[in-house]
Amino acid sequence: MVDSTQNINSGLKSIEERFFKSAISVDCVIFGFDGKDLKVLLIRSHTAEFKGQWSLVGDLLTPDEDMDSAAYRILSQRTGLDDIYLEQVHAFGRVERHPLGRVVTVAYYSLININDYNAETEAAYENSATWHSVKEVGKLAFDHNEILAASLEHLKANLASRPIGINLLPEKFTLTELQSLYEAILDKELDKRNFRKKILSIGMLKDLDELQKDVAHRPAKLYSFNREGYDTLLKSAF
Amino acid sequence: MVDSTQNINSGLKSIEERFFKSAISVDCVIFGFDGKDLKVLLIRSHTAEFKGQWSLVGDLLTPDEDMDSAAYRILSQRTGLDDIYLEQVHAFGRVERHPLGRVVTVAYYSLININDYNAETEAAYENSATWHSVKEVGKLAFDHNEILAASLEHLKANLASRPIGINLLPEKFTLTELQSLYEAILDKELDKRNFRKKILSIGMLKDLDELQKDVAHRPAKLYSFNREGYDTLLKSAF
DNA sequence: ACAAAAGTGTTAGTGCTACACCCATGT
C-alpha cells in the first residue's frame, strides 16, 4: 500500500540535478477601473508561438528573490507603483504551458487606481502595457485566459470581505462610483438603496462632508475609505 | 515610469539557462477524521536540518508531469488511494525555504476516509506516514507549519460550499458524526438542532431509512451523500 | 422648464440563534 521510496521531504541528503531544471515565473493580473468597466493591464507577446497576442505582465523569478517579492518587483517595474494590493491566486503547472521550456507560473492579482498608470501616455513605448476591458479580452497568449478567469473569480470572492475599492478608486469618490465598481466586478446590477444601506452600515467609509463640483445635476457627497475603522473591523470579525 | 525590458511574456526567443535552475515540489496536506479529531498524515523527515521532525507528504515534480498530476501521484503512492478529493491551496516560494536548493513548493490539500489508510498497520515501514491530530502537531520541518495552517484555513472556507463530508466519512454515517466532523474542522461547537435543520435543508444528504445497530442507546438514522442531488445543486447556485 | 443623477424608507420574506425536553435502545 505504501511506497517507501525516499522523497524530498523524508530522506534526501541532496537532490539529483535533473530536478533543478525548471523555471518559475510570476504573472500579475493588474486590475483597474475607469468608472465604467473593469480593466486589466496587458502587453503584447513577442514569443514566436503567440506573436502579437496579448499577455499578462509577468517575469521569471530570479534565483535570489522570494516569490512574493518578485510579484511586487514586476508590478513596480511595469507601473512604477509601490505599496499596492497584491494577492496570490493560483499556480499553473501544465507541462506544455510554455513553449520555451518547463515554466511553472504563479499568478497574483492586484488592484490599482487607473489614473496612477495612464496607458495612453505610455503607449508609445514598445512593450508598454495597455488597459483592456476584461469583458473584451480576446484570446490571450499562453494559458493567460485561464489565469485571468481564475483571478476574476478570486476578486469576486474577496469583494465581500475586503475594501476592494480602496485600491481601485481615487481618494475621494461618490457612492454611485463605488456601486459602479461593484457592479463591474460582479457583472450584475445592484439596487441603489440596498447597496447604500449595506456599504454604509459596514462602517468602512468616511463621509467627507464635501460635494462634487461642476456636475450637471445634483452634486453627490464624497466619501473616502476609513483605514483605521476598517482595520479594527477586521479584528473584531473572527 | 515604465521599464521596457524584455521579459518572459513579452519578447523572448529563448530563456537564459540560468533561469532553469529551480526545482518544484508538491506538498500534500492529507486530512482524515477519526470520529473525534481532525488528523493530518505526516512522515519523518531525514533531511539533515530537520532530522526526526515531522513533515508533510511531498515530492518533486518530474520534468514530464503536470503539477496537478504530481499531486495525485503523491497521494496515490503514499496512501494507495485514487480518485480522491484534491485542491490546490497556495504556492510557497521563499528563497531559503529548502536547505538543499531553490525549491518552490505548491501545496494541495486532500480529504480521505481514515479507514482507507490505516497508519497503524503501515507504521512498521520506514518512511511510512502516520496520523497526527492537527491540534497537536508540533514544530514541523521546512515551512510546513505555515502550509498546514493555510490548508486548514482553506478547508474551513470550503466547508460551507462543498460536501466535505463525502470524503472524510464512511459511506453511511449519522448526523451526529457529520456534526462532529464540522466541529472538528471549525474548532467550535455547533447547535444540534440548527445544524440538522440546515444540513438537511441543503438537500445533499440521502436518508437511507436504516438504523445503527448494536449501540447502547437509541440507534441513529443513517445517511449518505447524494452526489446527483449535490451536483444539480451546484449548477443552480450561481 | 427640463434633464440628469442624488438621495431616501418601508414591507415582506428568509435565515440565524438560542434554547429544553422526551424517546429508543442496551445493560
Add this chain to the structure above:
DNA sequence: ACATGGGTGTAGCACTAACACTTTTGT
C-alpha cells in the same frame, strides 16, 4: 431502572430583496 445519545419546534432578531418618488444642480 438507569445511562446514553437520538431526535424534535418555536420565538426573536437580523439581514435581504423589492420597490418609487422627491431633491438639487446645470443648461
